[in-house]
Amino acid sequence: MxxxxxxxxxxxxxxxxxxxxxxxxxxxxxxxxxxxxxxxxxxxxxxxxxxxxxxxxxxxxxxxxxxxxxxxxxxxxxxxxxxxxxxxxxxxxxxxxxxxxxxxxxxxxxxxxxxxxxxxxxxxxxxxxxxxxxxxxxxxxxxxxxxxxxxxxxxxxxxxxxxxxxxxxxxxxxxxxxxxxxxxxxxxxxxxxxxxxxxxxxxxxxxxxxxxxxxxxxxxxxxxxxxxxxxxxxxxxxxxxxxxxxxxxxxxxxxxxxxxxxxxxGGKSPLVAFADADAEAVAEGALWAIFSNAGQICSAGSRLVIHRDLHAPVLELLVKKAKALTLGHGLRNTDMGAVNSERHLAAITAHVEHARSRGVEILCGGQATSDPETGKGWFFEPTILDGLSAQDPAIQQEIFGPVLGVQVFEDEEEALALANGTEFALAAGVYTKDIATALRMARRIDAGQVTVNDYWAGGIELPFGGNRKSxxxxxxxxxxxxxxxxxxxxxxxx
The missing domain is CATH 3.40.605.10 (Aldehyde Dehydrogenase; Chain A, domain 1)
Known part of the structure; x- marks a missing residue:
């Protein structure tokens, strides 16, 4: 058939x-x-x-x-x-x-x-x-x-x-x-x-x-x-x-x-974007790093760690892209499918509601929803939480859903501290045009795999796994x- x-x-x-x-x-x-x-x-x-x-x-x-x-x-x-x-x-x-x-x-x-x-x-x-x-x-x-x-x-x-x-x-x-x-x-x-x-x-x-x-x-x-x-x-x-x-x-x-x-x-993997990176490439990379498979990926890029100079242009592009994503039943081949279970949908919702109660800025999404064609199913809107501190629960805890946390840095040392600032160490992405910066960060970030200028680069020929609580x-x-x-x-x- x-x-x-x-x-x-x-x-x-x-x-x-x-x-x-x-x-x-x-x-x-x-x-x-x-x-x-x-x-x-x-x-x-x-x-x-x-x-x-x-x-x-x-x-x-x-x-x-x-x-x-x-x-x-x-x-x-x-x-x-x-x-x-x-x-x-x-x-x-x-x-x-x-x-x-x-x-x-x-x-x-x-x-x-x-x-x-x-x-x-x-x-x-x-x-x-x-x-x-x-x-x-x-x-x-x-x-x-x-x-x-x-x-x-x-x-x-x-x-x-x-x-x-x-x-x-x-x-x-x-x-x-x-x-x-x-x-x-x-x-x-x-x-x-x-x-x-x-x-x-x-x-x-x-x-x-x-x-x-x-x-x-x-x-x-x-x-x-x-x-x-x-x-x-x-x-x-x-x-x-x-x-x-x-x-x-x-x-x-x-x-x-x-x-x-x-x-x-688990993972709480960072996508680190330096000031010289291409804004469009960062926005597109961050989009699919977190919203692929409705964010239900251990190695998802669930944290965007971005230089202050690049923050505004990238977030403008990223919010626009996130809002344009279509949700619906997986067999209709929309951009993003359902969350796997009612229990997990409730857990994602609780994470975002707690962020809302703390006064976290929600740039888009933030709500459980359903298939717009049928009104059924377990779905959560593509969500971006901005301006999060290093110790915010949305940064420290694995949400395992389509929820991106944004952190801003001023220099390379701060970027490294933020990237390594959780108990997880599974994956990471680095976006920069400077090969020296890319190599330094790739070596110093604690993760089992680091990619440069393409979050999902690599393949089955490369080892996959994490350090620490990953x-x-x-x-x-x-x-x-x-x-x-x-x-x-x-x-x-x-």
């Missing part, structure tokens, strides 16, 4: 046919052992469009047992074969991009264009790590005697992946692709508001040639399914993306088993495979 037919059918019936609705364990869809179900909402209409299995510890135990058996098989699969399978997974994702993108948009609330970007980016992730699968070599070591010594890179074993709701597909694949390339098996627990693409991709991997049991998906809540997964001693590495508070809980949960851990947590470990790039392999030293006395 064409993408237009899929969309038309959904808006006519309020549902999509052939959605997976059970756990995916040992290569097949299976219901929860207790038979529990959960409802899935379309954020663009705030209505239920499907349901799915609500997993418990029993389902997790089944999935981890399957992954343990799958690991014994997959680790011995020749690397070249793993490479070919991951390449086929990429091909299938591109061939089925329409179906996957519609489901991703409907499930998360993001626009169809953004969903397509996630699907094609995820296919590229499979390709990238397919290319690494047969190149995970060790090294020969000269001990200075007649002994022979070398190292091997081995897979760590069963891995667990706790996937967030803002990027259900790309966050899933950036974890399981390097895990599979390295020879690991996986159990995935997608977010309870966005379960479907994880189930679809797990089934797609079977068709690509991944043996049954190597990738398993258990849906449900964090408390009922996520917690027993990360606590299982058979799991040897956990990759978690989510809030700081939950990340701390995951650290505590894995500690008794001394399980490896990658954490990608987490630890790196995903994407060749560094992304490090968490899923370990070095073994072997010495032969001769």
């Amino acid at each position: 064409s993408v237009n037919a899929l969309i038309s059918n959904y808006f006519t019936t309020g549902a999509l046919s052939d959605l997976p609705s059970d756990h995916f364990i040992d290569g097949v869809f299976v219901p929860s052992e207790r038979g529990n179900r959960m409802e899935s909402f379309d954020p663009g209409t705030a209505t239920v469009f499907g349901d799915f299995a609500a997993g418990t510890a029993a389902d997790v135990d089944h999935a981890v047992s399957s992954a343990s058996a799958g690991f014994a098989l997959w680790r011995d699969t020749p690397p070249a074969r793993r490479c070919a399978i991951l390449m086929e997974a990429a091909r299938l994702m591109r061939a089925e991009a329409d179906w996957l993108a519609v489901v991703e948009s409907l499930d998360s609330g993001k626009t169809l264009t953004e969903a397509y970007g996630d699907i094609h980016g995820s296919a590229r992730l499979f390709e990238y790590y397919a290319g690494a699968a047969d190149k995970l070599d060790g090294r020969s070591v000269n001990l200075g005697n007649d002994n022979a010594a070398f190292t091997l890179r081995e897979p760590v074993g069963v891995t667990a992946h706790i996937v967030p709701w803002n990027y259900p597909t790309s966050t899933l694949v950036r974890g399981i692709a390097p895990a599979l390339a390295g020879g690991c098996s996986a159990v995935v627990k997608p977010a309870e508001t966005t379960p479907y693409t994880a189930l679809m991709i797990a089934e797609l991997l079977i068709r690509a040639g991944v043996p049954a049991g190597v990738v398993n998906v258990v849906t449900g809540t964090g408390q009922e399914a996520g917690a027993p997964l990360v606590q299982d001693p058979r799991v040897r590495h956990v990759t978690f993306t989510g809030s700081v508070a939950t990340g701390v809980g995951v650290m505590q949960a894995v500690a008794p088993n001394v399980t490896g851990l990658t954490l990608e947590l 987490g630890f470990g790196r995903e994407k790039g060749l560094e992304g495979i490090d968490a899923y392999t370990r070095a073994k030293a072997i010495t032969l006395a001769v």
Whole structure:
């Protein structure tokens, strides 16, 4: 069915046919052992469009047992074969991009264009790590005697992946692709508001040639399914993306088993614009740094740290651009889609209302709203808060929505202090025509990645991750495979 037919059918019936609705364990869809179900909402209409299995510890135990058996098989699969399978997974994702993108948009609330970007980016992730699968070599070591010594890179074993709701597909694949390339098996627990693409991709991997049991998906809540997964001693590495508070809980949960851990947590990332920067480029960069995916991005440029001389011209352009953005259901492919849930919309609204009560100047937006075509859905207007102090809650707290905080600086040292002035250190952007200034700031800003004159520059070939309360470990790039392999030293006395 064409993408237009899929969309038309959904808006006519309020549902999509052939959605997976059970756990995916040992290569097949299976219901929860207790038979529990959960409802899935379309954020663009705030209505239920499907349901799915609500997993418990029993389902997790089944999935981890399957992954343990799958690991014994997959680790011995020749690397070249793993490479070919991951390449086929990429091909299938591109061939089925329409179906996957519609489901991703409907499930998360993001626009169809953004969903397509996630699907094609995820296919590229499979390709990238397919290319690494047969190149995970060790090294020969000269001990200075007649002994022979070398190292091997081995897979760590069963891995667990706790996937967030803002990027259900790309966050899933950036974890399981390097895990599979390295020879690991996986159990995935997608977010309870966005379960479907994880189930679809797990089934797609079977068709690509991944043996049954190597990738398993258990849906449900964090408390009922996520917690027993990360606590299982058979799991040897956990990759978690989510809030700081939950990340701390995951650290505590894995500690008794001394399980490896990658954490990608919150962000309050600055876009730093110097006086010599191009005003139009800064305004356009800041617009999409914060309003892409309705601001629901860990690495969103949620703070505009701008030189006083550039403040007025940039804000005039930026407010005009923000007010021109169209809001509406993601499948209608407007400029900005819905917020993922009613609960999250309430949290964003509370942040902005608190700012309003403090007397913060709101240049545009500031209100929860709905799809102008239907009057339904969970939406928040593109919002800009101006003149914020370094300690203002809108600067220090992650709002995780389409809300930009503006800070003004006078010189480079103040810009650096403001950029590093939160407990987060995930990403940053620097806008300047002076390469020396750009390099100094890029080195001195505490962040896992810094881009210059294009906030979303870079790609999957580069490592992604944060410092301080933004987490630890790196995903994407060749560094992304490090968490899923370990070095073994072997010495032969001769």
